[in-house]
Amino acid sequence: GFKRERFMDRALKSPAEMERRFALFPDAIEATADIAAACRFDLSEIRYQYPYEEVMAGRTAQEALAALTEEGAAAMFPGGVPPAYRKQIDHELRLIGELGYAPYFLTVNSIVAESRRRGILCQGRGSAANSCVCFLLGVTSIDPIKHELLFERFVSGERKEPPDIDVDFEHERREEIIQWIYETYGRHRSALTAVVTRYRTRGAVAEVGKVLGLPRDLTKMLTGLVWGWSVDGIPAERIAELNLNADDHRLRLTLDLAQQLIGTPRHLSQHPGGFVLTQERLDDLVPIEPARMEDRQIIEWDKDDIDVLKFMKVDVLGLGMLGCMNRAFNLLKDHKGIDVSMADLQDDDPAVYGMIQKADTLGVFQIE
Numbered sequence: 001g002f003k004r005e006r007f008m009d010r011a012l013k014s015p016a017e018m019e020r021r022f023a024l025f026p027d028a029i030e031a032t033a034d035i036a037a038a039c040r041f042d043l044s045e046i047r048y049q050y051p052y053e054e055v056m057a058g059r060t061a062q063e064a065l066a067a068l069t070e071e072g073a074a075a076m077f078p079g080g081v082p083p084a085y086r087k088q089i090d091h092e093l094r095l096i097g098e099l100g101y102a103p104y105f106l107t108v109n110s111i112v113a114e115s116r117r118r119g120i121l122c123q124g125r126g127s128a129a130n131s132c133v134c135f136l137l138g139v140t141s142i143d144p145i146k147h148e149l150l151f152e153r154f155v156s157g158e159r160k161e162p163p164d165i166d167v168d169f170e171h172e173r174r175e176e177i178i179q180w181i182y183e184t185y186g187r188h189r190s191a192l193t194a195v196v197t198r199y200r201t202r203g204a205v206a207e208v209g210k211v212l213g214l215p216r217d218l219t220k221m222l223t224g225l226v227w228g229w230s231v232d233g234i235p236a237e238r239i240a241e242l243n244l245n246a247d248d249h250r251l252r253l254t255l256d257l258a259q260q261l262i263g264t265p266r267h268l269s270q271h272p273g274g275f276v277l278t279q280e281r282l283d284d285l286v287p288i289e290p291a292r293m294e295d296r297q298i299i300e301w302d303k304d305d306i307d308v309l310k311f312m313k314v315d316v317l318g319l320g321m322l323g324c325m326n327r328a329f330n331l332l333k334d335h336k337g338i339d340v341s342m343a344d345l346q347d348d349d350p351a352v353y354g355m356i357q358k359a360d361t362l363g364v365f366q367i368e
Contacts, residue, residue: 046285049278050279052279055106055110060102065096065105065106065133068106068109072138089133092151104162108165111167112138112139120169121169122170122177123342128164131154132145134165141342162313168319169319170326171322174318178273188282189277190275191298192273192297193275193276193299194300196265196268197265199264200262201230201234202230204259205226205234212257218244233259234258270293271298273315273316274303274315275313282299286300325342
């Protein structure tokens, strides 16, 4: 009980010490070794399966994706699909089918469709804009044929890496989509990815200084020497600039321990919007814990971990400018009768480029 906490006996014993203590019970020692030998696990044993998306009864995910793509093409080109688009569509669908990624595209399409049903402006970005399938589904608004974009930068048969479609949503209403995903897939099959926050120089010096009892003013002076997200520690010459005694034992110990602490995990936080979805129970594959934010849960692995294990991630991100743009679109429609969408903003605008050249880009997230 608690009375035993005061004794040093509460520590892991060496094998020799355990043999001495259990000298009368050698079978117990042997059984312990047998149990330890049986407790073996390798992450390669995990078998991840992406949720099966049945959006059209009687059709496979690949067939449904092809049908939805053809519907988008017919709506965009009522007079017939141009040869360049037809060739690219067939190429992309073939590669998506070979790699088994059709369910992933259907998931993203469902999320985007639900967003539009609710009147929430969203926009796919990143390498997904290189995909003609994403363009015809309405996930992205950039025409990859017109802009001569390379699909293999997004999905490649040589790399065989899971696709990663980042979709931005209006910041004020993104939580609606996050909760819709939880409701649709179930909390036993969906969770946000974690982010492992690690110590950098400033945080390491502050924490060690506090533990070793350095005066607060001194700790503040030391952390003030650190620029940005440095992970290089505090050089001796910077200490000399403050006229501090670099040979002081406590100061030297603080700097040495802080240097060792850099890169050590500090705590888990949640990814801005990276969802992991599974066909079976997610907690059979990875530990899950409640997030600090209400009605959210996260897995205890970060995006690098799930990349190694080939888990597919759906990114539901928030962007304040999309809310501003949606309000502008609505004002144009209500007061001037002009119906504009993201797809209508294709042509180069000299006035916009003129503003960029003058660095008049305050509030433009992708530039700043």
